[in-house]
Amino acid sequence: MSETSNKMKPFHSVIIFMIFVVCAALSSMHNYKVTKDSIIQDMNQALSQTISQKENGYITPDTIINYRQHLKIDALRNRSFLYYACNNKGNVICSRKIKWNSQQYSVEFQSYANCSAADIMGLSDQRLPASILIIGILWAASSIWYFRRKYKGVIVLGNMVYSEDENSFYDLSKAPVFMTPMQEKLMMMFFSSTNHKLSKKQICDELWPKKPDASETLYTLVRRIKPIIQTRGNLKIISERGKDYILSVND
Numbered sequence: 157m158s159e160t161s162n163k164m165k166p167f168h169s170v171i172i173f174m175i176f177v178v179c180a181a182l183s184s185m186h187n188y189k190v191t192k193d194s195i196i197q198d199m200n201q202a203l204s205q206t207i208s209q210k211e212n213g214y215i216t217p218d219t220i221i222n223y224r225q226h227l228k229i230d231a232l233r234n235r236s237f238l239y240y241a242c243n244n245k246g247n248v249i250c251s252r253k254i255k256w257n258s259q260q261y262s263v264e265f266q267s268y269a270n271c272s273a274a275d276i277m278g279l280s281d282q283r284l285p286a287s288i289l290i291i292g293i294l295w296a297a298s299s300i301w302y303f304r305r306k307y308k309g310v311i312v313l314g315n316m317v318y319s320e321d322e323n324s325f326y327d328l329s330k331a332p333v334f335m336t337p338m339q340e341k342l343m344m345m346f347f348s349s350t351n352h353k354l355s356k357k358q359i360c361d362e363l364w365p366k367k368p369d370a371s372e373t374l375y376t377l378v379r380r381i382k383p384i385i386q387t388r389g390n391l392k393i394i395s396e397r398g399k400d401y402i403l404s405v406n407d
């Protein structure tokens with residue numbers, strides 16, 4: 157395995173994926189704002205042209221038709237209308253106010269668009285955000301595949317890692333944990349067992365099959381391995397009633 161691969165950690169992949177997601181979101185929001193500004197600019201120019209051609213201050217069907225004909229965004233023509241300017245606009249998109257003047261009086265007009273956030277999003281160009289998000293999803297999928305393959309046959313408990321393929325123990329920084337062959341064999345049994353629990357008989361039968369009573373030998377082996385696994389793996393071995401031994405994480 158290369159040095160570069162060793163440096164790649166799962167949380168690195170998560171961070172990179174989140175960067176893709178944030179970039180996609182920011183790009184989407186930017187395109188949304190650009191589209192909204194374009195809608196307002198189109199409404200402004202259409203209203204300006206309409207008002208410049210008016211001969212009176214009344215709104216007629218011809219006025220609305222004329223206004224819509226000046227709009228450049230096709231999708232806006234059925235969603236936008238003009239009316240007398242008002243202060244209470246709510247959440248409606250509106251143009252700037254434009255005043256029509258005569259010798260007798262003046263009237264302010266304003267155009268409005270019935271466009272929801274979803275409508276604006278649909279009108280905006282979301283190809284770049286979608287591409288970034290797709291790349292992020294592909295990155296996440298490839299990272300999951302990579303780490304599943306990398307950690308296949310790997311058991312992690314506390315700060316200690318057991319590689320079944322290599323029959324070796326490491327700490328979380330991939331530094332080898334050196335133990336005697338007998339200590340390694342005992343740790344392999346713990347890591348491979350259900351709930352990391354072994355009976356005294358299991359251990360003795362496996363490690364010293366020809367020895368009638370290996371209690372003292374087992375006691376010595378456990379006593380000597382405890383400082384190693386505590387320092388390098390933050391692990392401890394608990395003895396239950398002198399019959400069972402459990403490998404667990406230190407509190």
